Amino acid sequence: MNASLESTMRVKSSTEKDFLKLSGVNAVDVGYKYVDGKRTDEICIRVHVTKKKKTVYKKEMIPAEIDGIKTDVLEGTYVPQMLSPKAIDELLSDTVKYRPLKGGISIGPDRSVGGNIFTGTLGCMVTDVATGKPLMLSNYHVMCIDNGWHVGDQMNQPSLIDMGTHADGAGTLLRAVLSSHVDGAVASINSGINSSAAIVDIGNVAGTATALLGDAVRKRGRTTLLTYGFVDGLNGTVNIDYGDGIGVKTLTSQILIRPDTTINPRFSNSGDSGSTIVNGDDKVIGLLFAGSSSAPFLTIANPIGFVETELAVFIEAGLQPNLSKGGLENE
Structure with a gap:
């Protein structure tokens, strides 16, 4: 991790609680800054809001900089992407x-x-x-x-x-x-x-890897099938409403994916929850679980290292099919 990214994450971690207390704020991450809808090479602290407002009370305004690090405000509401x-x-x-x-x-x-x-x-x-x-x-x-x-x-x-x-x-x-x-x-x-x-549509995976900002990635899901995107944000803290019985949960250290719109308009949609996301080396970087239904259609994923640890599983490289029993359909 380069020094600029590391320092930005450190400042983000020290300020995100205050941002998440603001009305309409549902996520904070570190990622690329966008100007007039176009990505820049500048890394910033990004505050995600349900809806951008033309008029904002002074106490709810996001400062343009924090300790010399620029900020950005993105619009999006993130929900679990199962299909009902x-x-x-x-x-x-x-x-x-x-x-x-x-x-x-x-x-x-x-x-x-x-x-x-x-x-x-x-x-x-x-x-x-x-x-x-x-x-x-x-x-x-x-x-x-x-x-x-x-x-x-x-x-x-x-x-x-x-x-x-x-x-x-x-x-x-x-x-x-x-x-x-x-x-x-x-x-x-x-x-x-x-x-x-x-x-x-992807083939065998080659193990796992840590997500890196800017990484080109793919996933294959039940609904949108094979899609392409890139890692747009890291270290995301996101509030997700799971509905009755569970309510709102806050997940931290999450990965945010933006679609490669030259290939597909969206990276994921309802029904794609559970997809594994792989990088250009066919290594799994994350487990897709949520996304936004409005532009820029960001997708959110759990880092695969946490998934392996907390579920007591691992993903091996170069595994061959286990075809010891039963018949084959749609091989």
């Missing part, structure tokens, strides 16, 4: 049944909440530290939905929203965490079902 029936007609993409299981595909619990069913993305296969067995990685809010989950809850691939049925059970919920760093869950794989280390 409310958006199904608008956002219906990869509903295919995959055997062997792979990363980048539809997955969801076999249970409903309030009469509604949900779907997200199976990010990739990970290895259980304790047993050495492959597990399916996704988000807490995808596999658990709310705090009514139980170990052993069935996971369907494809999900119920994506025309899956109870007979499409691929595994069961093993453990989950919704912490200050991670929105994650893993599920075991049912006996007789094959799994592959590959992510659809």
Whole structure:
């Protein structure tokens, strides 16, 4: 980490609590400064607000500089990106049944909440530290939905929203965490079902890496499929509203991704939660869990190091498909 970035993060950490107390502020991070919508090479402290106002009370104004470090104000509200029936007609993409299981595909619990069913993305296969067995990685809010989950809850691939049925059970919920760093869950794989280390349209991953500002990245998700972007912000502290039963949670040290609009208008959308994000070396840098529905359509991800530690899993490089049992579908 260069000295300029390190000092900017230090100042951000000392001031973010004051910013997050202001009305309409939902995130603070360190990233590129934008002028007239165009990215500059300048690194600054960025304050994210629900809506920019033409008139702001003096006590709520964001100073142009803090200890010599410039600031920027970005507009966006960030929400978990699982898919509910409310958006199904608008956002219906990869509903295919995959055997062997792979990363980048539809997955969801076999249970409903309030009469509604949900779907997200199976990010990739990970290895259980304790047993050495492959597990399916996704988000807490995808596999658990709310705090009514139980170990052993069935996971369907494809999900119920994506025309899956109870007979499409691929595994069961093993453990989950919704912490200050991670929105994650893993599920075991049912006996007789094959799994592959590959992510659809990306291939096998080459291990993990720390996200770097400006890194070109890709992800493959259930809804927007293969998309491209770049790391636009680091060290993000973000308030996310998970709804009834959980409420607002604050996650820190998060990664913010901006879409490469020369290729795709958005990096992610509802249903892409749980996708794993890889850099140009095919190394996983983050677990996608939230995003904004308005321009510039930023996506938020948990750093993969925290995910591995808190879920007691790891991602190996160069794994080959585990095809010891069962048949193949859509290989």
